[in-house]
Amino acid sequence: MNETSQVTDLVRSDFDLAITMGDPAGIGPEIICRAVAGMTPEQRSGVLLVGDPDIYRRAAALIEAPLEFVSLEKHRAGDDRVAVAEVHVAQGEALPDGRISAAGGDLAFRCVERAVALVQAGHARVIVTAPLNKAALHAAGHHYDGHTGMLAALTQAPSSFMLLASERLSTLHVSTHVSLRDAIDRVTEERITATVEAGHAHLKAMGLASPRIAVAGLNPHCGEGGIFGDEDERIIAPAVRALRQRGFDVQGPISADTVFYRASRGEFDLVVAQYHDQGHIPVKLIAFDTTVNVSLGLPIMRTSVDHGTAYDIAWQGHADATNMGAAIAYARHLAAQRTAA
Ligand SMILES: NC(=O)C1=CN([C@@H]2O[C@H](COP(=O)(O)OP(=O)(O)OC[C@H]3O[C@@H](n4cnc5c(N)ncnc54)[C@H](O)[C@@H]3O)[C@@H](O)[C@H]2O)C=CC1
Numbered sequence: 568m569n570e571t572s573q574v575t576d577l578v579r580s581d582f583d584l585a586i587t588m589g590d591p592a593g594i595g596p597e598i599i600c601r602a603v604a605g606m607t608p609e610q611r612s613g614v615l616l617v618g619d620p621d622i623y624r625r626a627a628a629l630i631e632a633p634l635e636f637v638s639l640e641k642h643r644a645g646d647d648r649v650a651v652a653e654v655h656v657a658q659g660e661a662l663p664d665g666r667i668s669a670a671g672g673d674l675a676f677r678c679v680e681r682a683v684a685l686v687q688a689g690h691a692r693v694i695v696t697a698p699l700n701k702a703a704l705h706a707a708g709h710h711y712d713g714h715t716g717m718l719a720a721l722t723q724a725p726s727s728f729m730l731l732a733s734e735r736l737s738t739l740h741v742s743t744h745v746s747l748r749d750a751i752d753r754v755t756e757e758r759i760t761a762t763v764e765a766g767h768a769h770l771k772a773m774g775l776a777s778p779r780i781a782v783a784g785l786n787p788h789c790g791e792g793g794i795f796g797d798e799d800e801r802i803i804a805p806a807v808r809a810l811r812q813r814g815f816d817v818q819g820p821i822s823a824d825t826v827f828y829r830a831s832r833g834e835f836d837l838v839v840a841q842y843h844d845q846g847h848i849p850v851k852l853i854a855f856d857t858t859v860n861v862s863l864g865l866p867i868m869r870t871s872v873d874h875g876t877a878y879d880i881a882w883q884g885h886a887d888a889t890n891m892g893a894a895i896a897y898a899r900h901l902a903a904q905r906t907a908a
């Protein structure tokens with residue numbers, strides 16, 4: 568029986584969160600154990616870890632957390648031990664700490680695959696992901712651009728969008744993991760429209776009655792009348808006009824050098840960024856520890872830390888789990904909003 572088919576044999580089905588291990592060579596196992604160790608027994612009972620239990624045990628020992636783990640199939644309501652949907656490292660494969668390996672990339676992929684199956688089967692509600700390394704993922708032959716694209720493929724969603732949500736500033740991206748040259752080609756009316764629609768729907772679902780959305784320009788000063796490029800006038804402005812005609816509270820294009828500052832002061836609930844770094848840099852600058860990566864446009868719910876695998880500090884015992892805590896809190900909030908709706 569393979570790991571995915573085991574979901575049909577589960578003995579319990581009331582987990583709020585399925586938390587995936589990410590790349591085991593990185594800080595994922597450590598920050599997950601830190602976050603779980605800090606939970607109340609009630610919160611912990613709603614958590615299902617996905618990954619290799621021996622690696623979770625090693626991480627718990629590293630941080631001296633008194634956590635015990637039990638296979639999902641043996642877990643019962645009231646059990647103090649942390650339930651684990653087991654996904655094992657391929658035997659005999661090298662998995663060096665803090666280094667890119669096919670074994671690490673493959674385990675990270677199989678954990679996400681398993682988590683999706685668990686959620687689709689109704690055994691968990693929201694997926695929270697620890698970071699994976701995209702080079703390791705590709706080394707293992709899984710050619711996705713990250714979780715966001717992988718989740719779209721695994722759930723047969725036509726598209727997915729990356730939201731970085733923080734208290735002061737949230738950004739949603741027209742494109743993410745492509746080259747800057749490709750990103751410019753992806754600035755199309757269709758993609759801008761779909762991104763605004765996805766952001767609007769998410770904010771409504773999170774309880775905002777009328778989300779105020781800004782769309783960032785692409786070129787310096789939005790092209791300044793065509794002197795520095797014409798995409799802002801030719802593509803972004805018509806897309807925003809059409810959205811406004813449909814009733815969306817959306818403005819733009821607004822120069823990228825001011826729009827994030829304005830949003831961070833409360834003028835907008837969301838900024839649609841035209842490419843990865845445009846939307847990532849301002850949020851990570853002001854809220855690296857607390858920004859949550861949320862996948863939009865999928866039939867399932869998923870949140871994540873905003874940081875990466877941090878190989879440089881992996882398995883040294885001093886990774887900061889604040890961001891994992893924020894991703895978990897956002898996931899719980901998502902689930903609660905969905906229940907209330
Ligand atoms: N959600 C995900 O799966 C994400 C995955 N990545 C991937 O992670 C890999 C490494 O990315 P990098 O650009 O090196 O960024 P990174 O976020 O892994 O590391 C950047 C710096 O921040 C530090 N850092 C990050 N998280 C930390 C934490 N929790 N506690 C203490 N220090 C922390 C690291 O030690 C490093 O100095 C790449 O393959 C990237 O694609 C990056 C972002 C998100």
Ligand SMILES: NCC(=O)COP(=O)(O)O
Pocket residue numbers: 712713714715716847860871873
């Ligand atoms: N820059 C964000 C990142 O790399 C995480 O991407 P994803 O795994 O959430 O698609």
